[in-house]
Amino acid sequence: MKNNARDEVYARHLRGVELFQGLTAQVRAAIAQEASLRSVQAGNFFFHQGDPATVLYVLIEGRVKFTQVTPEGHSVLLRVSGPGEMFGAVAALGDAYHPATGQAVTPCKALGWSSEGINALMEQYPRLALNAIRFLAGRVSEFQDRYRELATQRVERRVAHALLRLMHQIGREAPGGTQIDLAMSRQDIAEMTGTTLFTASRLLNRWEAEGIISTTRAVILVRRPNLLAAIAEETPPPTL
Amino acid sequence: MKNNARDEVYARHLRGVELFQGLTAQVRAAIAQEASLRSVQAGNFFFHQGDPATVLYVLIEGRVKFTQVTPEGHSVLLRVSGPGEMFGAVAALGDAYHPATGQAVTPCKALGWSSEGINALMEQYPRLALNAIRFLAGRVSEFQDRYRELATQRVERRVAHALLRLMHQIGREAPGGTQIDLAMSRQDIAEMTGTTLFTASRLLNRWEAEGIISTTRAVILVRRPNLLAAIAEETPPPTL
DNA sequence: CGCCAAAATTGCGCCGGCGCAAAGACGCCA
DNA sequence: TGGCGTCTTTGCGCCGGCGCAATTTTGGCG
DSSP states (O other), X not given: OOOOHHHHHHHHHHTTOGGGTTOOHHHHHHHHHHOEEEEEOTTOEEEOTTXXXXXXXXXXXXXXXXXXXXXXXXXXXXXXXXXXXXXXXXXXXXXXXXXXXXXXXSOEEEEEEEHHHHHHHHHHOHHHHHHHHHHHXXXXXXXXXXXXXXXXXXXXXXXXXXXXXXXXXXXXXXXXXXXXXXXXXXXXHHHHXXXXXXXXXXXXXXXXXXXXXXXXXXEEEESOHHHHHHHHHOOOSOOO | OOOOHHHHHHHHHHTTOGGGTTOOHHHHHHHHHXXXXXXXXXXXXXXXXXXXXXXXXXXXXXXXXXXXXXXXXXXXXXXXXOTTOEESHHHHHTSSBOSSEEEESSOEEEEEEEXXXXXXXXXXXXHXXXXXXXXXXXXXXXXXXXXXXXXXXXXXXXXXXXXXXXXXHHEEEETXXXXXXXXXXXXXXXXXXXXXXXXXXXXXXXXXXXXXXXXXXXXXXXXXXXXXXXXXXXXXXXXX
């Protein structure tokens, strides 16, 4: 077994990544050899919506947000990814073009494999392909759920759900509750939940008054997750 | 090459299926050997939401609709599948449970592979796995788009989009336009687009009066697809 | 051919949530 | 520490689309 230092470092990052579960260290090392590292400054872009897709990434560090923009200029925040997550997959493995824009919100490092490279690796290591399938199946399921949520629930519950999702995904324990470890402006919240900046602001204020959360500018601390969950699940007034 | 008659018949169906593209006839035959055929009467179910997933299907004939029901009892129509499409994949390949209910709307025949069986086949024939990845990637992309649609567009445009999607997917040329080859009640339209029966009814009536479509009960004939597309794309009044 | 249940229509009232504008609060940078 | 730009709050008005109930239409079926 002879790897140079670079591959050694890459391979270390692959151990905990969902996409590489069940592979031997040797195989991970071989896969790592094909990767290249890309660093992106906060605010800069991995790719833009509509770009031809050439690379599949696995995020090593930082946070990336994915947005789609409608022809009329409204943008929708699809998700925020953290370390260990694969992204660019939908495009690199399927469609030829990125369906969304990926922007670094903190300084990021990601490993990248070319479309052809990753396809070849998957032919060679079927387990890799099965992991990718698992991942994509989960993603489909998630978006079906969110679609249903958007179709049937009113704004209040959607926002509550979104906060809970964020809390679980990128929450960090803090005195007094769980802090969402990423600046999320009211605008961002609105774009995640299909509402407007104003409505989101009103909701968060009310919840702050009720002691459910507390906010400082774009930083949100969830104080009473159970109350938030109650709002998310409950069916308070008779509605659609 | 020695296949019995049954496998011969199955294999024939697999030729045009997206999931089996790029495989040799021999491989397709081998895969067919593992399949079992399931027939479901109109109105009966392939599986229900929440059922443990054990089988991945490829639809041979008929139409299947997939719905999710919210805890409160509202249902959402996620999609309608036709011959050649794979379904049950999200569950059989990823999650252990079906995220939606699959109901036959016409008499259906489908080939099924057990979860373990299809996983083994994918290990053996990586191309199969890559095809599945492509399929799932497309599905993710589709739902991201529909999510954005639901989040940003008003009802009128969503319904227009839905009709166009149906028209392309399961349309059949007919005198005077393209007919959507499946009974779609107003209720179904509403569940597809996140609105209510009433609003859907009003919209379809207006469009019928304008000569864009014509309907008889649950059967919809699209007369002026271009006008429908105009509604779907255009941004008539200033909106969200 | 006529009855019945399911689907579809339509009128009316109401309200959640958007749209905008103006004011206020931070946080940043020099 | 002062100024500036961005993010946020808040009041007010309005309207798209929901909710319901009553009625009509339609197709299926005996």
